[in-house]
Amino acid sequence: MTDANEGSDVSRRDYLKVAGAGTLGVTALAGCMGGGGDDEDTTTDSGSDETTESMDGEDTTTESSTDYETLEVQHWWTGGDGAKAVSALFEGFKQEYPDIEVNQNPVSGGAGQNLQTVIKKRVLNDNPPSSWQAWPGANLQPYVEANKLEDIGESVWGENGMKDAYLQGPKDAAKPGGKFVAVPLNIHRLNNLFYNTKVVEDAGVDPSSISKPSDLVSAMETVESETDAVGMAHQTKSAWSTSQLWAQVLLGEYGVETYEAFTEGKVEANKDAIKDSLQIVKDFQSHFNSDAGSISWTEANKKVINGKAAFFHQGDWAAGMYRGQDGFEYESDWNHVPFPGTEGVYALNMDSFPMPTNNPSPEAAKKFLQYVGSVDAQERFNPKKGSIPPRTDVPKDEFGPFLSQQMDDFANSETQVKSIEHGLAIPPEVKSNFGDAMTTFTSGWNVDKTYKQMKRAFN
Template identity: 65%
Template structure:
């Protein structure tokens, strides 16, 4: 997770790809005859949960298609940023890999604007019952420009509120009774009055944790309509709502851990494990750390509720695999993307990754109790808003600008100034 700055300049992109497009279909036909049976996949899952998850996905794929050679070409580091840079160069040079890990939704607009992603509705999405097995939110982000160009593999949820059970009990607080953000604020006050723990574990060293807390507050206080206005760039139309959510986050600041400015998110999250803080707002990847901690059990030592005010919503953070047009191995890539969208692929990958499948028909036996409860919430959700902080709701250039505004906020806590910057982010 984290920063994602290096965006694709659309003008350069279109210039470079215009020439390629002019070659037209005649050139492509000869090209398809010479297609390779080697599938080149680039991703950033090189260690931890992600590394384990992607290797079992490839194992399953190789069992199904033993004749396809998989050339795994990972690019580590930078929370995916290094991979974004590599892919951008390769696609610009008309030399894309077969497919790569990327956030779907608006994050893919530089590629859809340049016309370099293939419509895979017939070849992939209409195979079997794939389309009917996906809910509306994940299907929508697979079509950033109105047609299917990518396949979501996993879903991480953003609107979780995790807590240390012992700390909240000692403070006399019951998170399951929360219904609105002010309940959380009152609970943090109680925690700090009655225990020596911080109300909320948080990091302000990089902008994304505050950005995702703010976007969740906007949803909690003003609903999805206000959120949609914001991500569509109509920031002025929701000025009071945007500022209200900023004020709320500013109000939480007095309950952050004292070292919020010098720790990263994992160090902040470890305060939930060691009892140094009561609450943390994070995506469900935070639970991976709890799971890996001996003697720190779900429900007994840690638990979570849906972020107060966002009941019925499942905020989406998704990884997907797009299909580039100038593809070195179209047949092998089609088979791989069908597999990424299959019950078998998602059943293997997601329990190891600590995410849930975007398909709603994947058997639950391989998932632990926390992820099973998330699967229930997902299937019963009435809305699945795409995350801003993780690239689904806004284009890369805008995300960089929004992160700049939140960096300002992290250092000044000036609501008016931050709002002006957020407004400019879309201009």
């Protein structure tokens, strides 16, 4: 995936180091680099092998107006479905505001890490773009602490009925310091369990009857005894897939309260739950495909398509591969359930656009962020991206059956939790330490050693 929704394995030693920052907040900003993902997984978006040309040089400008400075927006959507979606977004913005000149200035590569490096340098030099693509929530915390983001609670969130149309989870992610500083554009769900319909039927397994993650082990054993398929397709070449998987196991086995307690750093108080969840993932590991350590997530997902694996846990971008496969139809050939134990919960990964201080075009940026939060923008962008809108009042006509069901699940969810792996739930430095712990885990599947690293991650 081009847009780095798939995960992050960037360690502390890869972080941007900037000397001479004046305040504690700016120092934290300089030292805390959120990661993109493993470069092996940056060739496709939503599982498609289709790519499009970078939008560098694309003519998205209109005749300049003296009322607005040029709007500069940076993002990492330069290929695949992401490029199509962001083109649709700016086409709609151009129609709505033809007098605002737009300079799209995308930064490709590194699964988003390259953009984040550029942004941090620009912000530290008080030369930010008008806005940029960013994971919201705790990922933006260093910018908030450094007073580098504007309060847009009234100027942006007071428009378009946004405060009523967004559920609490996305709204909380948009105000990591208590004030609205960003606008989420899309949602990718993380607590999915996809499966090959024929394989589970041949095995006599009903995915909807699996009540908690630990029960999934016996279901996979049954699959392997009754069919030639492995229980779960997975990749361990990089740690992010296992990080996501562990988070859903913790959520499904021990509930929202324990999940959120972990994100707050209450590790020792939840020692048994954390270690048991690691053990469950270790139990899963014996049912992974034998080549898990040498393949990408897209290659793992193909095993579900060709019937070599029963189950697959991944963000909803995995469904892009299924939808793009001829003769592989939703419900009859593939389907999904909420990850066992997470019924009524929607685990969020999101992209957003923040409002920086020292903005080079503050009025144009406000109009852009208002548009990002509108029904029109989210209806244009999300069907092409393979994501759903954070607004609950966007028509479902363009979304297809799978995403329409995801939209219903989101609208009816009892709670929405933020992603650990993508940094919505934990700040960049902690996220880096957590990633190191999960790399240790996938290297040796040592529960005790990994738990100790998780505990140190918050210190």
